[in-house]
Amino acid sequence: MKFTVKLRLLMLLLLLLSLSQQAQAQVIDRVYARVGDDVITKFDIESLNPERTKAIYAIKDQEEQKRVLADYTKKTLDFLVDQYVVLNSARREGVRVSDQEVDNAVKDVMEKNGITEQQLLELLAKENRTMAHYKWQIKMDILSTRVRSRVLAPKVVVTDDEINKYIKENGNKLDISDQLELRMLKLENRLALERALEFFKKNGSFVETTAKFAGDEEGGYLGWFEYDALDSSLKDLLKGKHKGDITAVQSFGGEYRVLYVENFKDKYEGTAEVRQTAAGAIADEKTKIVYDKWLKDSKQRILVQYMY
Structure with a gap:
């Protein structure tokens, strides 16, 4: 019990x-x-x-x-x-x-x-x-x-106009510079260079002029350069130059040369790298806005x- x-x-x-x-x-x-x-x-x-x-x-x-x-x-x-x-x-x-x-x-x-x-x-x-x-x-x-x-x-779509606007508004934060596509004609004789320049004025083709007087079939092509990356002497030589301009004659190492501006890009147009950076920043901001809306x-x- x-x-x-x-x-x-x-x-x-x-x-x-x-x-x-x-x-x-x-x-x-x-x-x-x-x-x-x-x-x-x-x-x-x-x-x-x-x-x-x-x-x-x-x-x-x-x-x-x-x-x-x-x-x-x-x-x-x-x-x-x-x-x-x-x-x-x-x-x-x-x-x-x-x-x-x-x-x-x-x-x-x-x-x-x-x-x-x-x-x-x-x-x-x-x-x-x-x-x-x-x-x-x-x-x-x-x-x-x-x-x-x-x-x-x-x-998200980023337009060229948006990229251009971003670069202009944020130029101080970006590594931007004017860009010049250059060709060069150089000869050992100053007089020969003067004759070549006279031919260029009449002919209008820097490529043909370089091929004829310097034997350079590539037309003295140098490529694209950022203005701010050039040394001081070249900056002075190219200051204010744009597409179609030719520099003054420069004596260099026993030769005489001139530079021809094939093309010119304003610094606010930006290099491919700068434009990619700008596009990325714009896309990130747009994506954030889209994300906030998606969350809402x-x-x-x-x-x-x-x-x-």
Whole structure:
């Protein structure tokens, strides 16, 4: 009889303990929001910044603790909702990031910085962050970048007019210079050079003149040059010269030469490299605007239910 009573009491205690644990689990895992296919729980919010959560629960004034906790919960919940909107929208676009990719990214960070996992954990702890939080951040960064590059960037168009405008407005930030396409005629005799120039004035073709008097079938072609990269003597010689202009005669190393400007590009037209840089900057800015709109539209498409 006594054994039966003790057994019943033990079973009752176990039942009460089980119910208590279930109730505690329900409190810890209370759902604060649903975003598409995902849920955000109390645990998600409090584990995002465990040190901050710990500090809040350490506040002795209950009213103050309640106020601070409510503020932290709202801000963190809004942040996570935005994150999960991106996650759900990216899935619909076929963009995903695997756990393995995140792990590889973390390894790359450690290798590039020459630190161990333990050292990384210590650095994160100083910033009140956990490894889980850090991996989540990396995952969302990769995901956001992929959405921009794979989904949105192909829709962005950059025109030549936009590039020209950007270069003019940001010339002081770019390495820009006037560009000249040059040809050269050089002869050992000054008089012979003067005759060649007379022929050029009548003929009008610098290529034919160079071929006839210097025997250069390529017409003395030198190529494209940036004005600012030339030495001071050449700058003085070519200053103010444009397409079709010819320089004064210059004596150099026992020879006499003139330079002919085949083509001229204003510095604001930019080199291929400068134009590519400008196009990239414009595309990045446009993609950011498109991304913000995509995110705004996603918030309207993805069902978000707050339960907090």
